[in-house]
Amino acid sequence: MPAEPGIVHLGLGAFFRAHGAVYVSRAMQASGGDWDIIGVSLQSPTMRDALAPQGFAYHAVEQGPEGETVRRIEVVQDILVAKEDPEAVLAAMARASVKIVSLTVTEKGYCHNPATGALNPDHPDIAHDLAGPLPRSAPGYLVRALQRRHAAGLPPFSVLCCDNLPENGRVVRGVVLDLARRIDPALADWIEAEGRFPSTMVDRIVPATKPEDIARLQAQGIEDNLPVMHEPFSQWVVEDDFVGGERPDLGAVGVQLVEDVTPFEHMKLRMLNGTHSSLAYLGYLAGHETIADTVADPVFAAFVQKLWRDEIIPVLTPPPGVELAAYADQLLGRYRNPAIRHRTWQIAMDGSQKLPQRILGTLAETLAAGRSAPGLMLAVAGWMRYVGGTDEAGRPIEVKDPLAADLARRAAEGVPALLALRAVFSEDLARALESGVTAAHDRLRAVGARKAVEDLL
Numbered sequence: 001m002p003a004e005p006g007i008v009h010l011g012l013g014a015f016f017r018a019h020g021a022v023y024v025s026r027a028m029q030a031s032g033g034d035w036d037i038i039g040v041s042l043q044s045p046t047m048r049d050a051l052a053p054q055g056f057a058y059h060a061v062e063q064g065p066e067g068e069t070v071r072r073i074e075v076v077q078d079i080l081v082a083k084e085d086p087e088a089v090l091a092a093m094a095r096a097s098v099k100i101v102s103l104t105v106t107e108k109g110y111c112h113n114p115a116t117g118a119l120n121p122d123h124p125d126i127a128h129d130l131a132g133p134l135p136r137s138a139p140g141y142l143v144r145a146l147q148r149r150h151a152a153g154l155p156p157f158s159v160l161c162c163d164n165l166p167e168n169g170r171v172v173r174g175v176v177l178d179l180a181r182r183i184d185p186a187l188a189d190w191i192e193a194e195g196r197f198p199s200t201m202v203d204r205i206v207p208a209t210k211p212e213d214i215a216r217l218q219a220q221g222i223e224d225n226l227p228v229m230h231e232p233f234s235q236w237v238v239e240d241d242f243v244g245g246e247r248p249d250l251g252a253v254g255v256q257l258v259e260d261v262t263p264f265e266h267m268k269l270r271m272l273n274g275t276h277s278s279l280a281y282l283g284y285l286a287g288h289e290t291i292a293d294t295v296a297d298p299v300f301a302a303f304v305q306k307l308w309r310d311e312i313i314p315v316l317t318p319p320p321g322v323e324l325a326a327y328a329d330q331l332l333g334r335y336r337n338p339a340i341r342h343r344t345w346q347i348a349m350d351g352s353q354k355l356p357q358r359i360l361g362t363l364a365e366t367l368a369a370g371r372s373a374p375g376l377m378l379a380v381a382g383w384m385r386y387v388g389g390t391d392e393a394g395r396p397i398e399v400k401d402p403l404a405a406d407l408a409r410r411a412a413e414g415v416p417a418l419l420a421l422r423a424v425f426s427e428d429l430a431r432a433l434e435s436g437v438t439a440a441h442d443r444l445r446a447v448g449a450r451k452a453v454e455d456l457l
């Protein structure tokens with residue numbers, strides 16, 4: 001008999017398998033506890049089908065510039081596919097042994113308005129989840145499972161958001177309370193009083209696993225249908241605020257447990273993810289396949305350093321004990337790691353959900369201080385070129401974004417139509433950006449991404 005699971009993880013993908021699951025398994029080795037994980041895929045059976053034949057164990061491969069280190073991870077007990085059997089997922093989340101429900105469902109999985117952080121009640125999955133007890137969305141699963149626990153007299157689980165959203169715990173709390181209140185105000189009151197939603201900052205670069213990665217392991221005698229590849233660096237900053245104080249001994253394995261994660265989240269989202277997205281759009285347009293390829297070009301390496309130095313760091317408050325210039329140097333080293341083949345196309349995905357917290361916050365604060373930020377304006381213009389769907393050589397781009405069709409229509413109309421997208425740009429910011437982004441967009445069309453970047457240096 002396996003131990004009772006302590007965690008249900010919604011959205012079990014490569015990132016959590018290479019990050020949170022590794023910490024949890026090391027914490028159990030260090031200090032014990034029943035923290036086995038039941039993974040949930042909301043949509044696709046791919047992960048379950050790949051891992052079930054190997055008992056849900058898998059290998060996490062650390063890729064450094066000097067070689068690879070392989071670690072076997074055995075903390076996942078089972079994987080459920082919500083679309084096939086929503087009842088089984090709710091039953092797992094309502095088990096008394098489950099103390100934490102963690103999530104990596106990507107930015108769009110919270111069914112919120114990225115510009116404001118509030119639940120989007122018109123989202124089709126939310127409309128579905130309001131109409132009946134078997135949900136489709138991540139917020140729907142959280143609310144319906146909490147409803148079961150409330151009815152059964154169990155305490156709520158802690159909700160541990162591990163997505164790249166600012167104040168992610170507060171965002172998911174807001175979305176859950178809003179949805180719960182529409183279903184049953186007494187349930188919402190209970191969650192508000194008893195529930196815990198610690199915010200977290202998660203960081204590890206985890207490119208999608210490629211067929212050649214699987215083949216390379218196989219050549220070493222390691223059979224794994226779906227290993228995960230990751231860089232050596234890893235960071236997890238977690239607000240230490242769990243229901244009944246119950247959590248794995250994360251502090252024993254290097255997780256930073258803090259009172260307020262906000263300064264860490266802002267630093268990471270703006271310095272790492274903000275430049276990742278900037279390099280992804282402009283690098284892709286310039287014909288680069290990966291981030292490492294992009295920063296191997298001295299023009300882009302100088303560009304990203306300029307973004308940090310002149311545009312991002314000046315409006316950022318450093319977290320306690322962190323020197324932002326040193327953090328930037330470390331980031332560039334991570335981007336340069338040639339073993340990590342992280343595709344610009346992968347990072348370019350879902351830009352409408354990512355831009356506000358990664359780039360637009362910095363831009364708004366810079367403009368409000370009466371300064372300009374030409375590099376980030378060029379990045380926004382790069383996103384606009386990218387979602388237009390044609391690269392600089394006239395080839396089609398496969399744009400992945402929940403708003404892709406709307407973005408393509410607006411891109412055909414021009415910059416003002418994209419700036420009028422209120423899910424991404426507030427009215428004030430759109431006005432402040434209009435002339436700068438239009439000029440940057442014109443430059444991109446006229447001279448191409450690489451030259452436009454070079455001209456800014």
Ligand code: CS2
Pocket residue numbers: 164202203204205206272273276277346347348
């Ligand atoms: C990336 C992130 O795909 C993306 O959008 O920017 O996945 C990034 O690699 C991680 O947040 C690093 O911690």
